[in-house]
Amino acid sequence: MTFTFVTLFPNLMQGYFQDSILKRALDAERFHIAFVDPRDFSRCKHKKVDDTAFSGGAGMVMSPQPMYDALEHLHQQYDNLHVIFPTPVGKPFTQNDAKRLAQKEHVVFISGRYEGIDERVIEQYGDELFSIGDYILTGGELPSLVMCDAIARNIDGVLGNSDSLDVESFENHLLEAPSFTKPQHFRGLSAPSEYLKGNHSKIAALKIGLSECKTKFFRPKRLITEQKRKLYEK
Numbered sequence: 001m002t003f004t005f006v007t008l009f010p011n012l013m014q015g016y017f018q019d020s021i022l023k024r025a026l027d028a029e030r031f032h033i034a035f036v037d038p039r040d041f042s043r044c045k046h047k048k049v050d051d052t053a054f055s056g057g058a059g060m061v062m063s064p065q066p067m068y069d070a071l072e073h074l075h076q077q078y079d080n081l082h083v084i085f086p087t088p089v090g091k092p093f094t095q096n097d098a099k100r101l102a103q104k105e106h107v108v109f110i111s112g113r114y115e116g117i118d119e120r121v122i123e124q125y126g127d128e129l130f131s132i133g134d135y136i137l138t139g140g141e142l143p144s145l146v147m148c149d150a151i152a153r154n155i156d157g158v159l160g161n162s163d164s165l166d167v168e169s170f171e172n173h174l175l176e177a178p179s180f181t182k183p184q185h186f187r188g189l190s191a192p193s194e195y196l197k198g199n200h201s202k203i204a205a206l207k208i209g210l211s212e213c214k215t216k217f218f219r220p221k222r223l224i225t226e227q228k229r230k231l232y233e234k
Contacts, residue, residue, distance in 0.1 A: 001104065001155055002032045002078075003148050005141075006070055007111040008049065010035035012141050022149065025158040038062070041069040050114050059115035067110070067121045080105040083127045086143035087112065088136060090129030093147055097130070101147075102154035109148065111140030173226035175215045177207035 005013055017026055017033060025031060039047045043065060050060040075081060082104045101107055110117065110125075122129070132143045152158055180191035194206050215222055 001030075001102070002034065002106045003152070004034045004036060004074065004106065004108045005111065005144055005148075006036045006038060006067070006074075006108060007139075007141055007144070008037060008039060008113055009111075009139070009141060010037060013145060016145050016149075021158065021160075022152060025152065025155070028157065030155055030157045031152055036070050036074065038066040038070045041073065042066040043069075053115060057115075061115050062112055062117045062121075064118040064121050067117060068124070071108075071110075071121070071125045074108060078106055081108050081127075082106065083108045083110065083125050084144075084147065085110045085112070085117070085122050085126045085129045086132065086140040086147070087116070087122075087129050088131050088134070090131040093130040093132050093143075093150070095150070098147070098150035099154050101151045107148075107151065109140070109144035111144050113139045173215070173222050174208070174211040175219060175222075177210040178214070 007013060013035070017023055026033065038049050042049050042063075049063055049066045051063050053059070053061045071083065082101070084101075084107060086109065110121075130143070130147060132146050137143065180195060184191050184193075184196065192206060194202055197203075212223075
């Protein structure tokens, strides 16, 4: 699988793949990465990639021509591209999206800047629009990396132990149970003794109970949604 990042600031993103799990997976060619700078496609003498908005107001908008030509170039070079625009107005990105997109051959992330990208580019090339939260960032680089990380860890061979995917948060309607390690007692706080007794059925039951408590406290809407789903199935 290949991830291509269309960004004005590739140096901001390259370092994320220089350490830890993603670096090992990249070195093992579990996936590949590439970077495209729209400035390289600007027909302006000074490689300008933005202009004032027609509607007025503060801020600049990324011009359609450099981005359009960059994406045309990618479509000429590769088949089966799936182009994603991170944007606050997009659909909330979820774990199910990450798992689904991990089956794609080539995902392209378009990182906007300033007040955004000319809407005509998005309408022409956007396969999906995603938001990672109801807040505004200075650019699309961080959302692109967030989504790439979530997708990449669902690619076969990226994680050292793929079984860990089965027990993570969002794999069902519950959040993941709390984790503990040695020592059992630390600064007056103790890990659950049941974790240490080796009775796997009791441990599993305890983890489900803890997951329910955590979900009820942090994400009660997930429980409500699941209850509604079960009622609908009946």
